[in-house]
Amino acid sequence: MVQQLANGVFAGSIYALFAIGFTLVFGILRHLNLAHAAIFTAGAFAGIELAVRFDLPVWAMFPAVAAIGAVLGVVLERTAFRPLSGRDDEHFAGLISSIAFGGVLIAVLHARYGTEPKSFPQEYFPNRLYEIAGVRVTLTQIVTLALALALMLGLAWLVSSSPMGRAMRAVAENPGAARVLGVNVGLVTAGTYALSSGLGAVAGALLALNLGQAGRGLGASIELIGFAVIILGGLGSLWGAMAAGLVLGLAEALTVHWLDSTWKGMVAFAVLFAVLVLRPRGLFGHVKVREV
Amino acid sequence: MSEPLLAIESVHVSYGRVQAVRDVSIEVPEGGLVALIGANGAGKSSVLAAAAGLVRPKSGAVRLDGRDITRWPAHRRVAAGLVLVPEGRQILGSLTVAENLRLGAYRRRRQAAPEAEMYDLFPVLAERRSLPAGSLSGGEQQMLAIARAMIARPRVMLLDEPSMGLAPKVVDEVFAAIEQIRRAGVTVVLVEQNARRALRTADTAHVMETGGTAHSGPAEELLSDPRVVKAYLGVD
Numbered sequence: 001m002v003q004q005l006a007n008g009v010f011a012g013s014i015y016a017l018f019a020i021g022f023t024l025v026f027g028i029l030r031h032l033n034l035a036h037a038a039i040f041t042a043g044a045f046a047g048i049e050l051a052v053r054f055d056l057p058v059w060a061m062f063p064a065v066a067a068i069g070a071v072l073g074v075v076l077e078r079t080a081f082r083p084l085s086g087r088d089d090e091h092f093a094g095l096i097s098s099i100a101f102g103g104v105l106i107a108v109l110h111a112r113y114g115t116e117p118k119s120f121p122q123e124y125f126p127n128r129l130y131e132i133a134g135v136r137v138t139l140t141q142i143v144t145l146a147l148a149l150a151l152m153l154g155l156a157w158l159v160s161s162s163p164m165g166r167a168m169r170a171v172a173e174n175p176g177a178a179r180v181l182g183v184n185v186g187l188v189t190a191g192t193y194a195l196s197s198g199l200g201a202v203a204g205a206l207l208a209l210n211l212g213q214a215g216r217g218l219g220a221s222i223e224l225i226g227f228a229v230i231i232l233g234g235l236g237s238l239w240g241a242m243a244a245g246l247v248l249g250l251a252e253a254l255t256v257h258w259l260d261s262t263w264k265g266m267v268a269f270a271v272l273f274a275v276l277v278l279r280p281r282g283l284f285g286h287v288k289v290r291e292v
Numbered sequence: 293m294s295e296p297l298l299a300i301e302s303v304h305v306s307y308g309r310v311q312a313v314r315d316v317s318i319e320v321p322e323g324g325l326v327a328l329i330g331a332n333g334a335g336k337s338s339v340l341a342a343a344a345g346l347v348r349p350k351s352g353a354v355r356l357d358g359r360d361i362t363r364w365p366a367h368r369r370v371a372a373g374l375v376l377v378p379e380g381r382q383i384l385g386s387l388t389v390a391e392n393l394r395l396g397a398y399r400r401r402r403q404a405a406p407e408a409e410m411y412d413l414f415p416v417l418a419e420r421r422s423l424p425a426g427s428l429s430g431g432e433q434q435m436l437a438i439a440r441a442m443i444a445r446p447r448v449m450l451l452d453e454p455s456m457g458l459a460p461k462v463v464d465e466v467f468a469a470i471e472q473i474r475r476a477g478v479t480v481v482l483v484e485q486n487a488r489r490a491l492r493t494a495d496t497a498h499v500m501e502t503g504g505t506a507h508s509g510p511a512e513e514l515l516s517d518p519r520v521v522k523a524y525l526g527v528d
Contacts, residue, residue, distance in 0.1 A: 166395055170384050177382035180344065181440070182370030182399030 003135050004253040010141040012249020013148035014210070017203040018222055019229035019241040020152055021196035024159075027236030028172045028192045032095045035076055036200050037219030037226070038102035043069050043201025044214035045109055048118045058125055058209075062147065062202055069201025073193035076101050082189075102219075110216055117215035125209060144206050151199055152242050158195075159238060168192060228268040232275050247271075295358055297322040297479050298343065298374070298448050303352035305338045312338040313349075314503040318481070320448065325470075325480040327494035327511060329487040329524060334500040336483040337379055340450045343481070344376040345369045356448070371399040373447035377454060379483075381437040385426025389417055389436060392425045396440035403445045410439040413472065431462035438469050448479045455486050467493060487524040491515045499524065 022036045046068045050056040056064060080097040084090050128139040159165040170178035171188045179185050207222065208214035229248050233240025252267045296319035305313035313335040320326045328336045341347045343354055345366035353362045356374055364372075384392055390407065397404035411418035414435045420428060425436055434454060441449055451470065455463040467489060474480060484490035491497055494511040499520055507520060514520045 163394070163398060163401075166387070166391055167398060169387060169391075170395055173384050173386050174382060176346075177378070177384060178395075179346065179366050180370075180376050180378050180382060181395045182367045182375075182444075183395070184365070184367040 001257055004257040005250060006135045006137060008250040008253025009246060010145055011252060012246040013145045014203055014207050015225050015229050015248050016242045016245020017148040017151060017199055018226045019245055020155060020238055021199040022226060023230050023233065023236055023238065023241045025192055025196045028168050029189060030091055031081055033098050034095055035080065035098040035102035035105065037223040038105040039069055039072050039197045040200045040204035040222060041216065041219035042072060042105055042109060043204030044208035044218050045113055045118060046201065047205030047208055048120055048214055051120050051124050062205060065201050065205045066198040070194035070198040073197025074190050076197065077190050077193040106216060117213045119213040120209065140210055144210060147206065151202065156238050225268045228272045232271055234281055296320055297357055299355040300339060300343060301353045301355065303342050304350040305342050305347055306350050312503055316505050318498060320479055320481055322479055323477055325474055325482060325494045327490040327497040328481065328483045328500060329490050329497060330500035335503040336500050337452055340376060340452050340481065340483055343450055344374065367399060375441045375444050375446035376450040377437050377441045377452060379452040379456065381433045383425045383433045383436055386424055388422050389425050390421040392436055392440050393443050396443040400444040405443050405445050410443050414439050431458050431465065434458060434466055435469065442473060446478055449473060451480060451482045453483055453485060455484065
């Protein structure tokens with residue numbers, strides 16, 4: 001049981017890291033970016049390729065993956081969202097064009113890596129096993145949890161306390177007023193996508209590292225879980241995404257424990273359903289009336 | 293005559309097919325206070341928007357200290373010390389008072405005044421520095437909007453309808469703040485519907501009518517110009 005809970009926490013930290021990038025873009029820009037799962041997948045493949053072809057050690061692989069994700073995020077914003085800004089249906093149109101961007105990205109990954117899953121090199125990461133208070137954890141899991149937590153807390157600090165974060169929150173509330181104050185709204189928008197996609201790509205590489213491999217379906221497998229996390233945490237809430245990611249990881253682990261693993265896939269649906277019925281704002285969401 | 297610090301040269305502004313500003317030229321000498329008065333919709337705010345870089349003029353030029361800044365984006369103008377206090381205050385209500393002030397210094401970290409200086413100037417803001425700015429009264433929000441511009445230690449401050457919607461006593465406070473800004477050596481362009489107050493504060497003024505300049509001159513002369521008195525000041 002405790003073992004299952006520990007596994008749930010490790011899985012949950014990846015869910016949270018995936019979701020926090022998605023919810024960041026929504027919170028600041030009100031964009032629903034449905035290419036996030038594709039960028040997650042691209043991050044996984046990028047990590048594997050960097051390890052296989054360039055022998056990049058883990059400590060260098062993650063920053064490189066984050067950088068690749070950030071660049072993809074900027075390209076995504078430039079191609080799928082910025083051309084639509086100012087239109088009446090900007091948000092809905094952006095949602096559609098982000099699906100298209102995600103489709104293109106997955107097709108590119110397919111063309112480059114084929115249909116077979118790609119694997120990290122044997123012994124790329126030391127497969128050490130620790131026993132802490134009767135719970136067995138791998139070094140990979142410890143690194144995963146530590147990295148995910150550090151990145152999420154770093155993001156929360158950035159948004160709440162740094163000049164860049166203040167500018168982001170100013171843009172979130174009133175882009176016109178932010179512009180008057182000298183905030184370069186275009187740059188903040190691009191920066192928000194870079195952050196979001198950088199974190200999403202790292203989450204993908206982390207999951208691949210835990211699985212040892214990545215396939216094209218990696219993003220699709222986490223997408224629904226990610227949405228459940230975001231809805232549960234409250235759309236746009238960073239702390240909500242963190243907490244809800246862990247909740248979902250734990251819920252899955254308990255489902256496996258009490259029922260069996262065939263029911264695991266149902267958890268995200270059940271959580272989504274329950275939240276939408278009982279508390280549509282999510283656990284941490286606020287009712288926000290937006291001025292038009 | 294020395295070169296004006298801010299010059300608006302035959303600026304035309306259109307929104308779609310609607311022409312909002314037609315051939316307006318304004319020169320603001322360093323340390324001067326120039327008022328723009330006129331009825332609602334006369335194009336006063338559009339002139340400020342063109343100066344601040346929020347709209348691109350169809351033709352004409354904006355110069356700051358002799359440099360052509362017509363094509364500069366808004367954030368670059370703020371960095372150069374040309375700061376707008378927008379109509380309706382545009383306070384960021386979900387951010388705290390202190391965060392609003394820090395955003396005012398966002399582009400001018402090197403030149404910016406210490407936050408404490410703003411709290412000395414506007415003690416009411418000091419008491420509320422950790423509260424969301426949205427919880428302030430209208431008058432307090434206007435003070436915050438002015439403080440947020442002043443913290444940047446601007447060279448030129450563009451004030452758009454700072455007394456709009458405020459109680460008479462608060463209007464007095466706003467004009468007292470404008471006097472202080474002036475004493476601090478900041479060059480000011482003031483757009484006001486309260487024409488009499490504006491003309492008493494300004495050195496020179498321009499009266500705008502349907503997008504163009506109808507009358508210009510020293511503020512004192514306009515105060516006694518019968519045409520201006522009749523149209524904008526009412527009968528005393």
